[in-house]
Amino acid sequence: MIGIFDSGLGGLTAYKELHALLPAGDFVYFGDTGRVPYGSRSREILTRYARQDIRFLLRQGADVILAACGTVSSVVLDDIKSEFSIPLFGVVDASVNAALAATKNEKIGVIGTGATISSGAFAKKIAAANPHAAVTSIACPLFVPLVENGYIGRGCTVTREVAADYLAPLRDEGIDTLILGCTHFPIIADIIGDLLPGVTLVNSGAAAAAEVAAVCGKTSGSGSASFFVSDSPVNFDTVARVFLGGETIRAQKVDIEAY
């Protein structure tokens, strides 16, 4: 059973990729909608939340877990990995590898939440793998609320203007590759791509999904999927459809503070 968690529903973009790669796999997804957003929280709080999220998925029977959350992957995952006996993946390593493979001019951009960018996790791992690479990292704290409130689609002038503010330094640096270091960001990849023509966008959730699928290659299950959230699942369907592109799913509520 493959466990996937995120601060909210952005991680469903990674679930969608992984499910496409492993259609016979069994999945359990947890979205921490009762404590979203993670991107503005401190390391201390994020560590507690990530441990609880992982313990919940273990209790559901997960034997491999993907932290489909750029913030958790960047800020706490390396510190707590050794506490658990199952393979625990984040979105940083796979997308760093994908970006290094894609770049030609060794100028790489990273965008993510405030906590992700403050952690410097992406930049450090890129530097460790290729000391010649120049990394420009920009926090984009409004992208998550804009996506969650439906300010998406190529014609959305509000998100386009916010994105133009955030992305201007990346254009000035002449990057040729950009890591979307938050699983919400692929939803507005069209707007980001328009503002950075010729730049290769690395979807961190998709890169991590490919890495997990490679490890789970021989796994075949019953093709089941269950979804859990930590606040009322009333509007879950509506928002989930944004991330899954039409598929309707049901979620159950869990008291995550009990884990």
Added chain:
Amino acid sequence: MIGIFDSGLGGLTAYKELHALLPAGDFVYFGDTGRVPYGSRSREILTRYARQDIRFLLRQGADVILAACGTVSSVVLDDIKSEFSIPLFGVVDASVNAALAATKNEKIGVIGTGATISSGAFAKKIAAANPHAAVTSIACPLFVPLVENGYIGRGCTVTREVAADYLAPLRDEGIDTLILGCTHFPIIADIIGDLLPGVTLVNSGAAAAAEVAAVCGKTSGSGSASFFVSDSPVNFDTVARVFLGGETIRAQKVDIEAY
């Protein structure tokens, strides 16, 4: 000692008003920055959070408390008021009274977070006081993240465009009075006012502050003020300055889950 709490720092706008009215009063402020935002949470979670916030302020010695949070005031305050033996104020009653006093055409608008508007609290109290009043309520979920990320000021085209989307139905209805039912919203009152010319804006935090000051009229203390938050106070100063207009304050961290 006057206790004030909010989901985050928006309630500082109410603190500022109350402090101006009672400069010799003693204040303790709690901003639940570790669990912000409240506006998208369920009633069940909001009830737990509000009880903890109030218990924390009681422990600090508060003998009157203002829930300077439109969401808590709307969704849970009436249900839990009787559990506490001190006067407990919210922002709904005072701003409903102010709006009813201000309106001439009995067409009143209310804007707030998703949870505030779903609760119908403002609309119900207006209807109870004046069954002839027509109320139009609109959820404005992006205003809080826009304000917290500094997308403020008359020239901010992003916030102006989002506001134009949200406020169009209010203009169509011909309201003459609008309740700003969230303590973050006074920060963008200039943009809201430009889009609704001739409409009287009711600042719910200021209206509640006047109500609390009237009750505490004889209170005179040492003019102290202490500030607590539930996540790291590292960036507290920067954001607090947005709400207080220049004044620099320090905050301490509290483990709110322990209350």
